[in-house]
Amino acid sequence: xxxxxxxxxxxxxxxxxxxxxxxxxxxxxxxxxxxxxxxxxxxxxxxxxxxxxxxxxxxxxxxxxxxxxxxxxxxxxxxxxxxxxxxxxxxxxxxxxxxxxxxxxxxxxxxxxxxxxxxxxxxxxxxxxxxxxxxxxxxxxxxxxxxxxxxxxxxxxxxxxxxxxxxxxxxxxxxxxxxxxxxxxxxxxxxxxxxxxxxxxxxxxxxxxxxxxxxxxxxxxxxxxxxxxxxxxxxxxxxxxxxxxxxxxxxxxxxxxxxxxxxxxxxxxxxxxxxxxxxxxxxxxxxxxxxxxxxxxxxxxxxxxxxxxxxxxxxxxxxxxxxxxxxxxxxxxxxxxxxxxxxxxxxxxxxxxxxxxxxxxxxxxxxxxxxxxxxxxxxxxxxxxxxxxxxxxxxxxxxxxxxxxxxxxxxxxxxxxxxxxxxxxxxxxxxxxxxxxxxxxxxxxxxxxxxxxxxxxxxxxxxxxxxxxxxxxxxxxxxxxxxxxxxxxxxxxxxxxxxxxxxxxxxxxxxxxxxxxxxxxxxxxxxxxxxxxxxxxxxxxxxxxxxxxxxxxxxxxxxxxxxxxxxxxxxxxxxxxxxxxxxxxxxxxxxxxxxxxxxxxxxxxxxxxx
Amino acid sequence: xxxxxxxxxxxxxxxxxxxxxxxxxxxxxxxxxxxxxxxxxxxxxxxxxxxxxxxxxxxxxxxxxxxxxxxxxxxxxxxxxxxxxxxxxxxxxxxxxxxxxxxxxxxxxxxxxxxxxxxxxxxxxxxxxxxxxxxxxxxxxxxxxxxxxxxxxxxxxxxxxxxxxxxxxxxxxxxxxxxxxxxxxxxxxxxxxxxxxxxxxxxxxxxxxxxxxxxxxxxxxxxxxxxxxxxxxxxxxxxxxxxxxxxxxxxxxxxxxxxxxxxxxxxxxxxxxxxxxxxxxxxxxxxxxxxxxxxxxxxxxxxxxxxxxxxxxxxxxxxxxxxxxxxxxxxxxxxxxxxxxxxxxxxxxxxxxxxxxxxxxxxxxxxxxxxxxxxxxxxx
Numbered sequence: 001x002x003x004x005x006x007x008x009x010x011x012x013x014x015x016x017x018x019x020x021x022x023x024x025x026x027x028x029x030x031x032x033x034x035x036x037x038x039x040x041x042x043x044x045x046x047x048x049x050x051x052x053x054x055x056x057x058x059x060x061x062x063x064x065x066x067x068x069x070x071x072x073x074x075x076x077x078x079x080x081x082x083x084x085x086x087x088x089x090x091x092x093x094x095x096x097x098x099x100x101x102x103x104x105x106x107x108x109x110x111x112x113x114x115x116x117x118x119x120x121x122x123x124x125x126x127x128x129x130x131x132x133x134x135x136x137x138x139x140x141x142x143x144x145x146x147x148x149x150x151x152x153x154x155x156x157x158x159x160x161x162x163x164x165x166x167x168x169x170x171x172x173x174x175x176x177x178x179x180x181x182x183x184x185x186x187x188x189x190x191x192x193x194x195x196x197x198x199x200x201x202x203x204x205x206x207x208x209x210x211x212x213x214x215x216x217x218x219x220x221x222x223x224x225x226x227x228x229x230x231x232x233x234x235x236x237x238x239x240x241x242x243x244x245x246x247x248x249x250x251x252x253x254x255x256x257x258x259x260x261x262x263x264x265x266x267x268x269x270x271x272x273x274x275x276x277x278x279x280x281x282x283x284x285x286x287x288x289x290x291x292x293x294x295x296x297x298x299x300x301x302x303x304x305x306x307x308x309x310x311x312x313x314x315x316x317x318x319x320x321x322x323x324x325x326x327x328x329x330x331x332x333x334x335x336x337x338x339x340x341x342x343x344x345x346x347x348x349x350x351x352x353x354x355x356x357x358x359x360x361x362x363x364x365x366x367x368x369x370x371x372x373x374x375x376x377x378x379x380x381x382x383x384x385x386x387x388x389x390x391x392x393x394x395x396x397x398x399x400x401x402x403x404x405x406x407x408x409x410x411x412x413x414x415x416x417x418x419x420x421x422x423x424x425x426x427x428x429x430x431x432x433x434x435x436x437x438x439x440x441x442x443x444x445x446x447x448x449x450x451x452x453x454x455x456x457x458x459x460x461x462x463x464x465x466x467x468x469x470x471x472x473x474x475x476x477x478x479x480x481x482x483x484x485x486x487x488x489x490x491x492x493x494x495x496x497x498x499x500x501x502x503x504x505x506x507x508x509x510x511x512x513x514x515x516x517x518x519x520x521x522x523x524x525x526x527x528x529x530x531x532x533x534x535x536x537x538x539x540x541x542x543x544x545x546x547x548x549x550x551x552x553x554x555x556x557x558x559x560x561x562x563x564x565x566x567x568x569x570x571x572x573x574x575x576x577x578x579x580x581x582x583x584x585x586x587x588x589x590x591x592x593x594x595x596x597x598x599x600x601x602x603x604x605x606x607x608x609x610x
Numbered sequence: 611x612x613x614x615x616x617x618x619x620x621x622x623x624x625x626x627x628x629x630x631x632x633x634x635x636x637x638x639x640x641x642x643x644x645x646x647x648x649x650x651x652x653x654x655x656x657x658x659x660x661x662x663x664x665x666x667x668x669x670x671x672x673x674x675x676x677x678x679x680x681x682x683x684x685x686x687x688x689x690x691x692x693x694x695x696x697x698x699x700x701x702x703x704x705x706x707x708x709x710x711x712x713x714x715x716x717x718x719x720x721x722x723x724x725x726x727x728x729x730x731x732x733x734x735x736x737x738x739x740x741x742x743x744x745x746x747x748x749x750x751x752x753x754x755x756x757x758x759x760x761x762x763x764x765x766x767x768x769x770x771x772x773x774x775x776x777x778x779x780x781x782x783x784x785x786x787x788x789x790x791x792x793x794x795x796x797x798x799x800x801x802x803x804x805x806x807x808x809x810x811x812x813x814x815x816x817x818x819x820x821x822x823x824x825x826x827x828x829x830x831x832x833x834x835x836x837x838x839x840x841x842x843x844x845x846x847x848x849x850x851x852x853x854x855x856x857x858x859x860x861x862x863x864x865x866x867x868x869x870x871x872x873x874x875x876x877x878x879x880x881x882x883x884x885x886x887x888x889x890x891x892x893x894x895x896x897x898x899x900x901x902x903x904x905x906x907x908x909x910x911x912x913x914x915x916x917x918x919x920x921x922x923x924x925x926x927x928x929x930x931x932x933x934x935x936x937x938x939x940x941x942x943x944x945x946x947x948x949x950x951x952x953x954x955x956x957x958x959x960x961x962x963x964x965x966x967x968x969x970x971x972x973x974x975x976x977x978x979x980x981x982x983x984x985x986x987x988x989x990x
Contacts, residue, residue: 017807037759039781041766059913062678097681097772102780103912111766145766150904151780153677155911190914216914 050108053083057100065093081248156255198245203590238265285313299327301577302382304592385537395489400496404534420529427534428456565598642985660989677912692725714778729929778906819874837931873980958983
């Protein structure tokens with residue numbers, strides 16, 4: 001209830017109370033600019049060193065006040081996820097809500113404590129500003145509203161991927177990663193800010209923002225459709241892709257990048273195989289061109305090119321030396337990372353479109369290149385790098401010294417291997433980890449105990465292998481030694497008994513070439529009845545091409561000379577995949593698309609057949 | 611603007627005539643206008659015209675993401691924007707099933723009551739000005755500015771705080787902020803006797819305001835009157851007490867009621883509410899430091915936020931009466947439909963038209979300010 005004495009009539013003397021004001025100190029407001037408060041939402045400032053041009057600010061802006069403007073002299077590197085775009089603000093539209101600050105993935109944009117701007121009519125465009133660190137008037141006003149933990153609206157934490165415990169996975173080749181559930185996938189997809197950095201970084205320019213959006217909307221068929229626009233090896237890439245996309249992801253600057261690879265796997269695993277085939281066949285040309293293309297090698301590059309060319313209406317025959325398609329993805333990647341059944345699904349989608357694959361057909365043995373040249377309108381070589389390189393250290397010719405790719409191929413092909421109790425792997429890349437982990441599983445099955453040592457020349461933290469591969473190998477009880485260079489294979493009675501390594505002093509010489517130097521005083525003996533070399537691969541182009549063709553073709557530093565489209569010096573021959581460009585599945589797929597486009601153009605411009 | 615309001619009519623040769631009262635009139639806020647028919651200086655008929663001020667908020671909200679609307683809603687009522695944020699956020703939170711952290715609820719009370727004080731000070735000033743007492747207006751506006759300083763410190767914005775988002779609030783209090791609020795409350799309390807002398811018990815005002823714009827309890831209920839205007843008719847209804855939200859059920863405060871239902875009673879209710887708000891804020895200042903964070907429940911990425919399908923009617927007690935948001939989601943990333951049930955629309959149209967009829971012309975502006983209607987919210 002009101003506490004004032006309003007019911008009183010009041011005194012006639014009331015006005016005299018005003019006299020009391022004469023005794024009070026007058027309040028004087030100073031006529032000078034008033035500094036705004038600490039978290040004031042004034043004009044924008046943007047730290048251009050932090051900003052990557054992802055345009056999330058533009059997407060969340062209420063009033064379409066933000067335009068991304070190209071700033072030519074800034075870095076523009078899609079692989080690192082950096083664009084030379086920066087937000088420009090139209091202060092005729094901005095409402096200073098600071099959502100751009102709250103949702104900025106890098107934390108580059110802030111609002112300042114500057115709040116006065118005026119101009120004459122002729123300068124109305126001065127309200128359109130490209131803010132940098134110095135703000136609207138190049139005056140150093142302090143920062144106002146900035147991103148802090150309280151107001152950060154970026155979802156930094158990735159959905160956990162369930163995987164088998166080390167103890168459960170070491171005794172078998174079962175796939176160790178479980179895949180996302182529907183709820184996890186939708187939550188993970190919802191973290192995406194749709195900046196498209198992933199699209200730019202992917203060798204195949206995968207429409208990742210689109211398929212992530214489709215997964216978020218639970219429209220998995222649309223997700224598959226988007227995925228198949230650029231990648232027919234989607235089951236495979238959903239599992240073993242080197243995910244450049246995630247390295248470029250703008251959310252990854254301050255949190256964990258979106259699990260773009262796992263989301264692809266989720267979409268592929270949750271649409272029926274028959275439906276995937278139908279979706280992949282959308283756009284299949286009903287008119288046949290009458291042109292025939294021979295592809296040598298049924299790996300990702302060859303099969304991707306086959307996919308594109310058969311969809312364009314050409315007849316495609318793939319010649320594969322081994323019993324099954326997939327190339328290195330089948331015979332190089334162990335089952336616990338990529339189950340054969342998943343790869344089979346990718347291959348079936350392609351063969352379903354009408355690609356003919358001739359298995360167990362080796363060029364140079366069963367068919368020769370001259371036959372392909374004469375029987376087909378174009379020939380694509382996509383033979384990969386099937387042969388392991390040797391260290392050529394003393395003793396490396398001994399029978400207990402193996403190449404990693406040979407062993408991996410044998411394991412997939414089901415060859416029974418008698419793995420010794422101890423083995424040593426040379427190499428620090430993914431192939432080294434694959435063979436180490438595969439042998440560890442076989443040891444567990446055969447002996448109940450893991451005894452693998454991996455020696456890499458690279459220092460700790462600089463291994464070419466993926467971090468997660470190294471982490472998982474360590475979890476499985478594999479010993480990994482950094483900066484150890486192989487010196488000789490120790491033999492006892494002609495049998496391998498150990499590997500001797502020396503400490504690596506430097507990997508590169510003054511010119512930056514690979515030329516390791518060793519401290520020969522610091523040597524170690526790693527016992528093992530097998531030594532496995534996993535230091536790189538090469539191809540056997542010569543035996544496939546034959547003497548005559550090898551001489552006819554132009555070569556560059558021992559490799560087939562190719563133009564920008566992957567075409568060799570003879571007009572009917574192209575090459576793609578690992579043998580032309582490294583180093584992984586997704587690059588092979590991108591390469592397959594590239595040469596398929598080139599071959600397609602060639603076929604369309606050929607004269608009538610005589 | 612309604613075209614029929616501005617067509618010339620044949621005027622009978624009498625004392626009766628029509629007058630455009632506003633939009634450019636010192637006693638009228640914003641673009642709002644009245645078309646009054648007068649007999650002498652007695653209003654025989656009044657027609658309200660909301661004018662084109664904002665127009666289309668509800669439709670515009672359907673085009674924006676759920677989060678983007680938080681920057682839009684406070685603009686619907688300039689003098690008291692905070693309850694707009696709260697009601698909208700509450701509706702979205704309820705549809706999403708979000709639990710709002712306790713500290714965020716206390717911070718929201720802090721913002722709501724500061725906003726109520728700012729709005730009432732503004733209204734006193736406006737009301738005083740319509741009775742020719744401009745000193746009170748200067749005082750009211752400059753004291754309101756002190757609240758705006760506090761808002762600037764707390765929220766980064768003086769008028770449009772954009773402080774609530776679905777899930778909680780965007781920032782915690784700054785170091786020493788509660789002390790500065792306490793200082794302001796002491797200052798405001800010390801000013802109240804001056805305000806009483808200058809305005810509330812000033813016979814010039816009392817005489818002008820008494821028995822003007824009398825609203826009976828029956829009329830009030832029929833017209834859907836809420837807030838201080840309803841409580842000035844002797845009906846003690848306040849959403850904070852009768853349908854508690856936030857932590858109002860843990861706070862001690864009274865619901866001031868007057869019986870007369872006239873312009874004076876309405877002003878006195880607001881004057882008493884000022885005291886109650888000070889009382890509430892002192893409890894907040896005392897208890898907030900002991901309440902642990904966080905200040906916001908985790909929310910999804912705002913760019914990919916589907917609010918589950920459903921509808922919710924969230925209501926809060928604004929300085930002007932019951933303010934409600936009716937929000938419908940079809941499960942999408944944007945509202946399917948929103949509707950504001952604001953207090954000002956009926957206070958400025960139906961109620962004002964009723965009360966102005968029969969009043970003297972010089973009281974029309976006063977009646978409008980005594981109803982504390984906010985024109986931007988009439989035509990939202």
